[in-house]
Amino acid sequence: MEEGSQSAVARATFHLPFEIAIEILSRLPVKSLLRFKSVCKSWYALIKTPDFISKHLLTQSALNSTSLLVTTYNYETQNPVMSLIHTDDGFNNGPISLVFPFLNRTSFRGWDHRGIGGICNGLVCMSPSCSRFGYPLILCNPSTRQFREIPNSEWHWLDDPENVMGVSFGFGFHSSANDYKLIRIVLYSTPTMKDNIRADLYVMSTDTWAEIGDDKVSVFFGEMNDFGGFGSHVQIVESSASTVLKGVFYWLACVIPTGEAIVVSFDMDSFDDTDVATIAGKLIACIANGGSRLCKMVFPAMTLQNGVPCSISLS
Amino acid sequence: MASSIENNNEKLTLKSSDGEEFLVEKHVALQSTLLQNMLDSDCSSADVIPLPKIDARTLALVLGYCKKHADASSSKQGELNSFDSEFLKDMDMGALFNLVLAANFMEIKGLLDIAAQKIADTIKDKPHQEVREIFHVENDYTPEEEAAVREENRWAFEGFP
Secondary structure: OOHHHOOHHHHHOOOOOHHHHHHHHOOOOHHHHHHHOOOOHHHHHHHHOHHHHHHHHHHHHHOOOOEEEEEEEOOOOOOEEEEEEEOOOOOOOOOEEEOOHHHHOHHHOOOOHHHEEEEEOOEEEEOOOOOOOOOOEEEEEOOOOEEEEEOOOOOOOOOOHHHEEEEEEEEEEEHHHOEEEEEEEEEEEOOOOOEEEEEEEEEOOOOEEEEEOHHHOHHHOOOOOOOOOOOOEEEEOOOOOOEEEOOEEEEEEEEEOOOOEEEEEEEOOOOEOOOEEEOOOOOEEEEEEEOOEEEEEEEOHHHHOOOOOOEEEEO | OOOOOHHHOOEEEEEOOOOOEEEEEHHHHOOOHHHHHHHHOOOOOOOEEEOOOOOHHHHHHHHHHHHHHHHOOOOOHHHHHHHHHHHHOOOOHHHHHHHHHHHHHHOOHHHHHHHHHHHHHHHOOOOHHHHHHHOOOOOOOOHHHHHHHHHHOHHHHOOOO
């Protein structure tokens, strides 16, 4: 009799408490959820709430239901082709082709693996090139087929994009801010031929960029006696994907000119760059995010040719 | 004569909504956070703990699950996993719903997890119209609204009515 005054949410839970419905729905694959938005208005509203999305992510992570994103390219058009493989059904269903309209842009022709700026919680940051400057940046969710183009930021200090020597990205979830962030580090030369570095940070919820002060990124570049003596600098390895752990970005970098491999980090909480860990010895390493710990896969330079990791250490 | 749980040889009595009583060993009951809290806070000194939302058939299933998991808590996980899947096998949707409601009420996380997952696995490939019937949810969309929502994720409906 009071049904008329109840919200849409309460009405749908007449037979099953809403908290139970949430328990069940959070265990469904994304594709089923997108269809079940058509069940009723309260399910539609629920499936779109940030709280439900967080719960779904948490539940799915616990289920170990991994999806693989496979990128290749169309030999005729030279445009990238993306597909998704769900592993939880034992590879039975084969790859699912992803139709993202941006993949067919001319700027995406000749795309390669360096076009992935970072992957976090199923979100992918993509660009025609993530190692060069001035290309469009796109955030996409292969599971839901949603995507958005990241707006351009102002680079008023940059006289000429030609002066950019290298770009590095990091994309990840900043848990204390409950937000996704993209950091972009640009190495460029000034008109006086002096090398310099700038970085800015994109915040997904506000869809805006903020510049990170010079003093915060000095560790990446500069005359640092700590690394290899006067006149040396640190350069993020071009093919090094960043990894994010507890609000801190990590990249593999090397000291120029000594070639020593180090890990550089950027802490989103403190906007800080204080922590720089050095991998002992003259080693080449790649970094992977191993759950809650940072893995260093260490390759002695000798074995890099055949790509066999010699040791994996967890720190 | 009222006797406390401790004096009752580590056993307590649960009473289902339809009046059936179940004598349960304390370590089995501790699988339920609700019962654990009741025992901890000493408010369960009554002889019988009534569970007015859970019928006898469901409670028997719940206690079967709790007994297996309490007795086997340190044994092999693989054995428990096969027990869990066997336990839910061939269970109809009504029984699963009752089980998930009971697990939620009694705060038995492991049981809630497997029962909710079983329901999810059963409905994931069903058309949304059928899911509506299973959950007894009324379609409150107009045909135009429903078509618009469907259009938002048309690709997800390939192969579905």
